Amino acid sequence: MSCLMAPLFSLTLQGEQAPTPKALALQNPGFEDKFAGWIIDPTDGGKSTITDAAAHTGKLCLKVMDEDKQLGSSLRSVSLPAEANKQYKLKFWAKHQSGAGMNVYLVFTAANGEVLNTQKRGNECVVTIPPQPTEDWKPMTLVATAPSEATSVYIYLHSSNGGTVTAYLDDFSLAQDSSGPEAETASALPKQVDPQIKVGFQPVESPAIAQKLDISTVWSGHPVGFYLLTQGKTQFVAFYDANRQMTLAQRDIDSAQWTFKKLDSYVGWDSHNYITMTLDSDNCLHVSGNMHVDPLVYFRGTKPLDIQSVERVKSMVGDREERTTYPVFMKGPNDNLVFIYRDGQSGNGDTLYNIYDAQKKAWTRLLPTALLEGKGKMNAYASVPAKGPDGYYHMAWVWRTNPGAEFCEMLSYAKSKDLTHWETVAGKPISLPASIETPGLIVDPIPLKGGIINGSGRIGFDKNKELVIAYHKYDERGNTQMYFARFEHDAWKIYEATHWDYRWDFGGGGSLGFGISHGGVEVVDGKLAIRIKHKKYGAGLYEIDPVSMKLGEKIPEHTVVLPSALMAPESEFPGMNVMWANGSGQASDGRQFRLRWETLTANRDQPRDKPWPAATILRVIEVKTPQ
Numbered sequence: 001m002s003c004l005m006a007p008l009f010s011l012t013l014q015g016e017q018a019p020t021p022k023a024l025a026l027q028n029p030g031f032e033d034k035f036a037g038w039i040i041d042p043t044d045g046g047k048s049t050i051t052d053a054a055a056h057t058g059k060l061c062l063k064v065m066d067e068d069k070q071l072g073s074s075l076r077s078v079s080l081p082a083e084a085n086k087q088y089k090l091k092f093w094a095k096h097q098s099g100a101g102m103n104v105y106l107v108f109t110a111a112n113g114e115v116l117n118t119q120k121r122g123n124e125c126v127v128t129i130p131p132q133p134t135e136d137w138k139p140m141t142l143v144a145t146a147p148s149e150a151t152s153v154y155i156y157l158h159s160s161n162g163g164t165v166t167a168y169l170d171d172f173s174l175a176q177d178s179s180g181p182e183a184e185t186a187s188a189l190p191k192q193v194d195p196q197i198k199v200g201f202q203p204v205e206s207p208a209i210a211q212k213l214d215i216s217t218v219w220s221g222h223p224v225g226f227y228l229l230t231q232g233k234t235q236f237v238a239f240y241d242a243n244r245q246m247t248l249a250q251r252d253i254d255s256a257q258w259t260f261k262k263l264d265s266y267v268g269w270d271s272h273n274y275i276t277m278t279l280d281s282d283n284c285l286h287v288s289g290n291m292h293v294d295p296l297v298y299f300r301g302t303k304p305l306d307i308q309s310v311e312r313v314k315s316m317v318g319d320r321e322e323r324t325t326y327p328v329f330m331k332g333p334n335d336n337l338v339f340i341y342r343d344g345q346s347g348n349g350d351t352l353y354n355i356y357d358a359q360k361k362a363w364t365r366l367l368p369t370a371l372l373e374g375k376g377k378m379n380a381y382a383s384v385p386a387k388g389p390d391g392y393y394h395m396a397w398v399w400r401t402n403p404g405a406e407f408c409e410m411l412s413y414a415k416s417k418d419l420t421h422w423e424t425v426a427g428k429p430i431s432l433p434a435s436i437e438t439p440g441l442i443v444d445p446i447p448l449k450g451g452i453i454n455g456s457g458r459i460g461f462d463k464n465k466e467l468v469i470a471y472h473k474y475d476e477r478g479n480t481q482m483y484f485a486r487f488e489h490d491a492w493k494i495y496e497a498t499h500w501d502y503r504w505d506f507g508g509g510g511s512l513g514f515g516i517s518h519g520g521v522e523v524v525d526g527k528l529a530i531r532i533k534h535k536k537y538g539a540g541l542y543e544i545d546p547v548s549m550k551l552g553e554k555i556p557e558h559t560v561v562l563p564s565a566l567m568a569p570e571s572e573f574p575g576m577n578v579m580w581a582n583g584s585g586q587a588s589d590g591r592q593f594r595l596r597w598e599t600l601t602a603n604r605d606q607p608r609d610k611p612w613p614a615a616t617i618l619r620v621i622e623v624k625t626p627q
Contacts, residue, residue: 022176024080027171036241040614041074042572048075056093061170072159079214082153089177090142095168100131101165108150116147186620202317211622217242217615223599225274228583238275242615248307261307270605271511278329288327296321316363331496346403349379373433379456389465396457406507460520468521480504495549502536511602573613
């Protein structure tokens with residue numbers, strides 16, 4: 001690989017047409033969005049900051065003030081796609097204030113994340129800002145040819161270990177350049193070798209991972225749900241960036257280059273305020289989120305598969321949209337787009353359904369009333385209706401009379417063929433809105449503080465395609481157990497599935513950490529099974545005896561085992577955890593993707609005192625399908 005420090009000007013002979021460089025979509029090149037699109041290594045220690053005191057253009061720029069005589073600053077851009085054996089030109093502006101040793105690198109990586117140009121290999125590509133103090137901004141250029149195995153490139157900013165320096169940097173640009181090698185500039189210093197430098201952030205190689213791709217830096221002060229959607233060859237990600245702003249990203253799944261769209265919504269400290277999105281029948285994007293008893297936040301695209309056309313829509317139907325929570329998009333009968341949300345608050349709310357008319361580009365109520373009504377005394381926490389093998393949509397829920405999680409009660413159930421006409425499990429029509437008083441809906445009359453919580457009550461089907469509802473509650477001794485409910489001989493039969501010596505004693509408001517979580521029953525390799533995550537007994541897929549419905553041993557699974565380095569936080573900030581989000585939709589070639597980022601744990605939706613962790617990197621992980 002060749003690496004040249006280019007002159008600060010170029011000359012084109014008369015009659016020649018200079019080749020047009022192919023610009024790469026470098027996110028936030030002038031730091032106007034602070035550190036969005038840039039990744040701060042934990043070793044930076046606050047040396048890299050954003051300042052409004054000396055920008056080259058705009059209002060903000062990067063300031064590096066390194067007074068640490070051991071470790072230098074460490075900041076890098078999000079990775080961008082690169083082509084092997086192509087020449088790349090990096091341009092930026094710099095202003096030196098004091099000291100020496102402010103370095104800017106181009107770093108090329110292979111598809112497995114391996115760094116291809118390092119000091120050890122003798123092909124490190126770096127330019128050092130001249131150490132002469134100046135009041136004026138100076139243009140800098142660095143030219144490099146990508147190695148034969150290169151698929152990605154990023155910019156790495158690092159002040160030399162063992163020295164001190166203060167410098168300003170701004171207005172970066174990176175382009176694939178076909179103009180040929182350029183002569184070395186006399187104004188640039190020879191490459192300074194830093195024996196301690198680590199061009200870090202190197203992804204971990206693993207047979208379980210096909211590809212890891214940086215997206216952006218994201219807020220890490222508390223957990224909140226992000227969303228990954230793949231449609232054919234197009235992939236979308238919705239997240240909160242380093243400044244907590246709702247952001248969309250889009251790429252072709254065969255490309256490493258992302259485009260971005262900022263939306264006018266900022267998250268606070270509430271872990272309920274996840275983002276969700278979907279595509280309608282015209283492949284236009286719909287996005288909603290950042291709501292917990294808040295006015296409706298909803299955005300819609302006007303062009304197929306295009307985040308740049310996504311704009312805020314102030315309302316859907318214009319009524320009961322001031323205290324919204326838990327937005328859900330789902331596909332109903334005839335593939336119609338349906339939107340579900342709660343109007344009200346925990347302990348006092350109703351469940352509403354809207355339906356989208358793709359021709360009119362308009363929403364209306366699917367039902368003339370709420371589906372589930374709390375009557376001002378409670379609210380329902382319902383599962384998203386799941387279509388079963390019998391053609392019905394099945395839904396389970398609990399009622400809550402108070403914001404405290406311990407006040408969940410009365411596991412209930414209903415079914416429908418069209419999401420409009422609802423029935424009891426016995427097939428009797430239900431008058432809407434349904435309430436806790438509606439006959440025939442209660443599965444298990446669990447009392448207040450009886451050990452069930454919203455999120456339990458999961459729909460599933462056994463080997464005979466019969467409905468089974470899985471949930472947990474306290475047993476007679478006060479311990480938490482798993483139970484299964486199945487409708488047999490015109491009545492619900494309740495099976496106690498476990499004999500755990502453990503009580504999950506939860507309560508209070510805000511976002512909780514779950515001591516027990518589970519899925520619905522399913523048939524796996526001919527065996528009835530359920531997935532459970534338990535604070536004391538661990539996690540796994542457990543076999544269920546189809547007659548006694550007792551929980552048996554773990555079932556070995558042919559699953560992808562992710563490398564331990566991916567499961568552990570990269571951030572050194574105390575208390576950080578790795579977050580994952582499974583993708584929805586389907587890639588045209590069947591590839592599977594997941595999102596990974598890092599945050600602190602939930603804080604009951606309350607603000608944290610500073611210091612807060614630096615933004616972490618959001619990545620999409622392509623997971624190899626287990627054989």
